[in-house]
Amino acid sequence: MASAVQESRSIDHFFSAPSGRTDRWRDLHAVARSWSRGETARSMVEATLQELGAIEEFHAFPGQELLAALRERLQSDDASGFLALAKRISVAIITGNYKHDSKEWQAVDLSMADPVDMLPSSLGESSTYRPYFEMLAVTPAPMARWPHMAAEFRRLRRPEDAFVYETVLVGSLEDAVCAAVLNPNIAAVVIYEGFALKSRHDAPVLRSVIAAQQPYLDKADEADLALRLAAGLKAIRPELDIYLLSDRRVEKLAGDPRAAMIRRVMYQIEEPLELHLSVLEGIEARYDTPFFDNLKRYAQRPVATFHALPIARGKSVFRSPWIRDMGQFYGINLFLAESSATTGGLDSLLEPTGNIKRAQEMAARAFGADQVFFVTNGTSTSNKMVLQALIGPGDIVILDRNCHKSHHYGLMLCGAQPFYVDAFPMTEFSMYGAVPLRTIKKALLDLEAEGRLDRVKMVDLTNCTFDGHIYNTRRVMEECLAIKPDLIFLWDEAWFGFARWSPFLRPRTAMGAAADIEAWAQDPDAAVQHKKQREGLGANPSIETLLDTRLVPDPAALRLRVYQTNSTHKSMSAIRQGSMVLVRDVDFHRVEAQFHEAIFTHASTSPNQQLIASLDVARRQMELEGYGLVMNAIEVALDIRHEIAVHPVISKYFRVVGADGMVPREYRTSGFVDFLAPDTHWDDQLRSMREDEFCLDPTRMTLVCGTAGFDGTSFKGLLAAQYNIQVNKTSRNSVLLQSNINNTRSDVALLIGVLLKISNEIEARLRQGGEDERKAFAARVHSLMKDVPDLPNFSRFHDAFRTDAGKTTPEGDIRTAFFSAYKEEKCEYLRIDSPECDRRIDKGPALISANFVIPYPPGFPILVPGQVVTHETITFMRKLDVKEIHGYEKAKGLKLLKPDVLASKKK
Known part of the structure; x- marks a missing residue:
């Protein structure tokens, strides 16, 4: 491949491909300006133009005509003409003007030219805006025919079309993958059978990326190359619509199970308009936002409201001499779109049957889930919903002690017993990382040794952590399922929802890893791998052996039950508190009723319409x-x-x-x-x-x-x-x-x-x-x-709250401890700077936390109800230089359960 692709293998060059492209066009503009002033030789301009390289072949704009015009002006020493055209192209790429202004595509002097119908226009006769995208066409046709093919697609445009697109043509599998990786404007792919495997360029550097992502692509043969390319493109960018055109028996091809990811299989010589309409229909299917579209229509209706929402329609605001500034600030549509009604097409978030249901189904498709539930109270509520739906009193949950407080409160409400596992410390920065897999496996194996593995229902972890630590989610789930095949996983991905849209990060998301495990389990080789490991481990492997082994689950026994919570508002264009619960659970039908009960328990009966709409739009x-x-x-x-x-x-x-x-x-x-x-x-x-x-x-x-x-x-x-x-x-x-x-x-x-x-x-x-x-x-x-406090690990639950716990495992009854503190006469307070605090820790009676103590930063509970207070925790609190500590009153001190209360509970 040309030097533009080969120039650097550094991470910032690869992951910055779009901006790197604009930088190269800026460089060309700058050197052209210098050439026009006589300050730079033409050879420098030639070298800079060459740097644009083959990457430009993967974009529709500027296209062959404009690039040819640039080269012609260069060869004819037309420095001023070259500068003018290079500047115009550069500005059009940076601003995106080419997406809606047909004149940007013309090589002639703009002041003399009229628009031509072969060029993209998203401002039609009606002057309505039409979004622009690019379609990748993988074809065996010779390059000489590519401009003709692109022109044929342009001529199919009609005033009725909701979108406008340009075609990017390539002739090989490798170039197709490179185009999909490098060009974010590509939204649809048309594959004509008979294309080549290798790029016509010399040894493209991106081939190693292709091999790393999809090693099976290079093994494809001519018979199924198109299907393998489709699978590879879907693995990289699952949102792409793919259309396969074949001159074989398309009926048989459409019935191939591998064709499931293809939106439509068509006979190659059929009417091209059908393909054009299919492509636009595919974009429309993603562009559709059922709830948002209906809310816009509702806002335009003359509605009289006789329900408890005076702000609806905005009359109380805009007629007021005192608060009309709020209306002016937010605009009329915010109030026109407010309603507490669930009829008239607005649907109910608690029991959706109409456009909210459709919006959630579309979100499930987009995020790779079986079901998606919209939540308007933030991911704190999402976590509590999942925990209440799946966990009951006495169940054991392996929980990252460093996770968000909503998980701790959720388990307290459920009456579950948390088995706290500690993340690795980053003492220098007074924060924790993530929980090592060995720690999680040891917790499961210790519980198994205690005969309590049947009570373990869930592993609950944060991915990625606030500070950016990403788990190897697939490995965690596989090794845990090898120990207990029906474990449920709750992955709090509040900060990581965007990762679905990166081919490099997606495999480490909960839904991405679940899809990979599901595919692996269906492969006959999975059973072979498990059998081979089981035979190698023998009948009774020691805990140390199991900890040192990368465990393989039994594909016939595992029950894949994965839940992922996303703070959509944290990484996508949703209004604050917009969240989603993503479900990929083979046994969801068994818990669906109780899941809805959890929704009824925690969701507001007056959800914000704008929040729901923003979740719909964020997905689009x-x-x-x-x-x-x-x-x-x-x-x-x-x-x-x-x-x-x-x-x-x-x-x-x-x-x-x-x-x-x-x-x-x-x-x-x-x-x-x-x-x-x-x-x-x-x-x-x-x-x-x-x-x-x-x-x-x-x-x-x-x-x-x-x-x-x-x-x-x-x-x-x-x-x-x-x-x-x-x-x-x-x-x-x-x-x-x-x-x-x-x-x-x-x-x-x-x-x-x-x-x-x-x-x-x-x-x-x-x-x-x-x-x-x-x-x-x-x-x-x-x-x-340097003078930083050591981070305190979880100490232990007091014996009074471990009457139903294992002998050697650390789980405890957090719910009883929490509600024990509701009667003030059962509690006492002790200042952490008092000598009595140190004396009690050393000589007793023990100090037992009556509530959650959460300093910000670091933002996780350093004490939970029922936990024994140690010197490590007190030393950490004394060295903390923060103003905000939830659950701690500096003037009164730590809230503790009185020793006599603990004695009575122990009995």
Whole structure:
């Protein structure tokens, strides 16, 4: 492949392909301007134009005509003409103007040209906007016919079409995969049988990506190459509509089970209009937003409301002399679309039968789930719904102690017994990572040894964690199912919903891993693998042997039951508190009734219509442009990392922690160090994604500010108050930066500019303050970076709340402990800075927490009801430099259960 693809294998070049393309066009524009001034030789322009390379073949714009015009002006030494055309193309790519302005596609002088019908126009005679997309056509036709084929598709356009598209033509399987990876505008693929396997370019670098993602593609033979390509494209971008055109017996081909992922199989010589209409219909199926579309129609109806929602229709707002400013701020449609009615097409979120039901079914298709449930109370409520639906009193749940408080409260409400497992610590930053698989397996095996494995119902983990740790979800589920085949998994992916739209992150999502396990279990080789391992382990393998073995589940015995909760509002275009519950559970029919009961228990009977609509629209956006948006979010994050690392002043005081600082070496068997480490390539990152027990979400960046003398809370406040930069999570000496589908490179520029200003202020202060200032600064940095408290692990439940627990396993009755504190006379308070606190810990009676104690940061319970308080916990609390600790009143102290209450419960 041409040099544009070969130029770099670095991660930032690969994951930044769209912006890298615009950068190359900017470079061409700049060198053309220099050539027109006589400052640069023509050879430099030729070399820069060559750098655009084969990547341009994977995009419809600028197309062969404009590129040929560029080369012609270059060869004729028309510097001014070349500059004008290069500038126009560059601006059109950066702004996206070519998607709605047909004149951008013309090579002639725009002032002299009239629009032609062969060029894309999304502003028709009616001047209504029509979204633009690109269709990939994989064809065996010679390249000389490609312009003619593209023109044929253009001539099929009609005023009635809701969308407009341009065609990208390629002639091989490898080029098709490269186009799908590099061009986020591609939304549909047409495959004509008979295409080549290998690219016509020399040894494309992206072939290693293809092999890494879909190793079976290179093994395809001519007979089923089209089906294998379809499967490969679906594995990379499952949202794509694929159409297969064949000159064989299409009826037989359509009946092939492997053709299930193909939207339509057609006879190759049939009327092309049928294909055109099918492609538009496929886009319409994703563009359709049943609830949002109906809500828009409802808002335009003349409705009289006689229900308890005065704000509906907005009359109480716009007629008021006192609050009409709210109406002016939000706009009339917000109020016209408000209603507490569930009739008239609006449907009920609690028991949907109409457009909400359809919207949820479309979300299930998009996210790879069997069922999806919309939630308007946030993922805190989603987690409680799942736990109540699946867990009952006395059930044991293996739970990350570091997870969001909604899981702890959910288990307390269910009456379940949490078996807390601790994540690996990152003491330097006063936060935890994720729970090692060995720890989870040991919990299951210990429970099995106690004869209590039958009571274990669920493994409940956070993926990815707030700080970006991603589990090897498939491996976790497979090895746990090898121990207990009917385990339920709840993966809290509040921050990770966007990952569905990245082919590199998707396998590590709950739904992505569940799909892979399901496919593996149906393969006859799965039973062979399990039998071979079982024979190798023998009849009674020791716990240590099982811990050291990568366990293979029995495909005939496993019951795949996976639940995933997404804070859609955290990573997609949904309004705050918009969440989804994703279900892939073979036994869901057995729990469906109780799942609905959980919804009735926790969901509001007055859900916000705008929230529901935003969940509907968020799904539409991600299905149609999510791939490109997520790629851009990753690019923004890599850009931030790079600019901080290379800046000579900023890097003295700030740094983004690499994978080597976030994930201990034993969990990085691939040897991956960091995204932008020297000699690190994107295939190193892909290997880490496939192999490592934990890897990092590239969009989440732990920015160390302690080395600049700031604790996380004060630095967060500084950014917000003085520079209008908002961040969310902090630690003792860091803040978390998150890139998302909303961010632009302008945001990066603002952040880097602010960090430079702050760094320069530190430099000036140290320079002007003399030795005393430098010593004070060094002491502050040492305090934040070195004098950090050890992180307390979960100690144990008091024996009074372990009457139904195993002898050696740590589960306990959190619900009884929680409600024991409801009577104030049964509780006492003790200040953590008092000598009595240390004396009681040493000599008794034991200090037993009466409630949850959750400091922010780090944001997880360091004490839960019924837990024994230890020196480690008290020392951590004493060293905490935070203002917000839920469940702790500084003036009164820790809330504890009185010893006599505990004695009575123990009896």
